[in-house]
Amino acid sequence: MYKHGMARASTTSDPFNAIAEPRRRHILEFIAGDERSVTDIADALELGQPSVSKHLQVLRDVGLVYVRREGRRTMYRINAETLRTIHDWSGMFARYWRGQLRRIKAHAEEER
Amino acid sequence: MYKHGMARASTTSDPFNAIAEPRRRHILEFIAGDERSVTDIADALELGQPSVSKHLQVLRDVGLVYVRREGRRTMYRINAETLRTIHDWSGMFARYWRGQLRRIKAHAEEER
DNA sequence: TTGACATATGCTCATATCGGAATGTATAAG
């Protein structure tokens, strides 16, 4: 699992590592609404094309984006389902948040 | 903000980076219920004491844990409030999840 | 005071990671 001296779990190992990088979070935010091409992303976020391609590769590896070929362009679309892993994990601690009573009540009502 | 060639945003810069490390997530899970000492954590997770101390330092830097001195021991307790940052961010994408209709409806009802 | 216990810190080594430049590759246009 972890090799000796490994600095950190690989970015491609899981979504937690993938979203640790701010630019990757920005990419996800940007493509959340519509499908976007690599160049679209690079222009919008003012990043170099190779850099964007590499970040997208990481996001693809952990299943955070879908890819589709559109002629010369490669369109990337978010796979929000994978973000549920993150949401669920952080949600485990909801009972320790402030205002938990109101929240738990609302949740119970939602379950009804 | 980002120095040239910086490998990644520092782990101590934000909660996203802090929870990218699996051991740190395990630590948070372990101390979620009760306050725990460094040795408790090291024993439970089978990690070296210095390693645990360093991970706790990171968690402290980003505000994910509270610390309290208890005689010779140092007790760590979770600050789940900070995890809300993560939960809220990932929650932004909820509308793109599967079963969104049901979820959005439930949310509207909760708002009522 | 001396000693044991509990943590924190410093150091080194191996590895991961990012950005940028250069280069490779696929697809569309002329």
Next chain:
DNA sequence: CTTATACATTCCGATATGAGCATATGTCAA
């Protein structure tokens, strides 16, 4: 076929990171 466009990949240099070991610091006990 040739060229331009859109991406992906490789190589490089600089930096961040985590584990383990050794050591420093702090606190209680005898």
